[in-house]
Amino acid sequence: MTGADHYEVLSLPRRFRLEASELDAAFLRLSRELHPDRFAGASEEEKVGIQRRSARVNDAYRALRDPVARAEHLLSILGVTRGEGEARCPPDLLAEVFELREEAAEGGAAAREKARGLLVSAESTLAALLEAADAEPDEGKKRAILPRVREALDRRKFLASLVREVTGAGRG
Amino acid sequence: MAYSKKVIEHYENPRNVGSMPKDDPAVGTGLVGAPECGDVMKLQLRITEDGVIEDAKFKTFGCGSAIASSSLATEWVKGKTIDEALAIRNTDIVQELALPPVKIHCSVLAEDAIKQAIEDFKRKRAVREAEPAPAVKTGA
Numbered sequence: 001m002t003g004a005d006h007y008e009v010l011s012l013p014r015r016f017r018l019e020a021s022e023l024d025a026a027f028l029r030l031s032r033e034l035h036p037d038r039f040a041g042a043s044e045e046e047k048v049g050i051q052r053r054s055a056r057v058n059d060a061y062r063a064l065r066d067p068v069a070r071a072e073h074l075l076s077i078l079g080v081t082r083g084e085g086e087a088r089c090p091p092d093l094l095a096e097v098f099e100l101r102e103e104a105a106e107g108g109a110a111a112r113e114k115a116r117g118l119l120v121s122a123e124s125t126l127a128a129l130l131e132a133a134d135a136e137p138d139e140g141k142k143r144a145i146l147p148r149v150r151e152a153l154d155r156r157k158f159l160a161s162l163v164r165e166v167t168g169a170g171r172g
Numbered sequence: 173m174a175y176s177k178k179v180i181e182h183y184e185n186p187r188n189v190g191s192m193p194k195d196d197p198a199v200g201t202g203l204v205g206a207p208e209c210g211d212v213m214k215l216q217l218r219i220t221e222d223g224v225i226e227d228a229k230f231k232t233f234g235c236g237s238a239i240a241s242s243s244l245a246t247e248w249v250k251g252k253t254i255d256e257a258l259a260i261r262n263t264d265i266v267q268e269l270a271l272p273p274v275k276i277h278c279s280v281l282a283e284d285a286i287k288q289a290i291e292d293f294k295r296k297r298a299v300r301e302a303e304p305a306p307a308v309k310t311g312a
Binding site: 153 | 203209210212
């Protein structure tokens with residue numbers, strides 16, 4: 001990442017949970033501020049600079065609007081990785097996902113229902129952790145929550161693709 | 173997305189699909205996954221006392237490239253020594269299967285699966301070697 005992160009671009013606090021209204025307000029304020037009409041008389045160089053800032057505002061808005069992408073972004077700003085090789089997920093999580101995939105491959109409405117139910121509960125677990133991380137005033141204690149956020153986010157992603165798969169929504 | 177001929181070939185005719193008992197001391201299991209795409213890959217190796225891979229099996233839930241990468245990995249490691257298998261790089265897989273940039277992570281998974289399977293085997297072997305000879309009492 002070069003320069004300011006998405007939160008900085010929109011002058012928003014680094015929280016996992018952002019209200020749609022505060023995100024929209026920040027975006028609208030900056031869009032107005034950077035509107036080309038206001039720079040009609042500016043130099044070419046200045047105009048290019050404004051266009052560039054404007055593009056970054058758009059990128060930041062798009063990235064922060066999606067709660068999952070936002071959480072990924074904040075974890076990366078905070079330097080929370082998956083550890084070793086970056087790609088390694090906790091073995092328990094992988095074992096669970098693999099088993100669910102096997103069950104789902106055998107098909108049946110039960111496996112589908114189970115996957116859906118697990119996704120719903122994974123989403124609420126994630127939401128609770130995000131809320132806890134945002135609310136924690138102590139830096140050290142907050143850092144201790146982040147690896148759990150990392151894992152909950154990965155689990156939610158795995159379950160979301162599982163649900164996509166079993167409901168036959170296809171894949172990208 | 174257009175898959176290369178080799179990817180399609182492995183996808184339609186995957187080699188060495190299956191599994192081995194993971195508690196078998198001669199079997200090393202690697203289980204890897206990528207949350208971004210939801211793929212999970214299990215790769216198992218049966219390794220002799222001399223460190224030669226005599227059999228390999230895989231089971232992958234994922235896209236065509238992930239299946240082809242793991243299928244190819246099992247084909248390549250069979251008959252190799254542990255060290256030879258550890259020398260396989262994901263870039264070799266990318267090249268062989270002509271994977272596009274967006275599918276490079278599939279080859280990374282396959283390389284990582286080989287490494288983890290070998291690590292698992294070595295861990296089991298170390299535990300076995302550390303086990304004390306039957307009931308030798310040490311003076312307390």
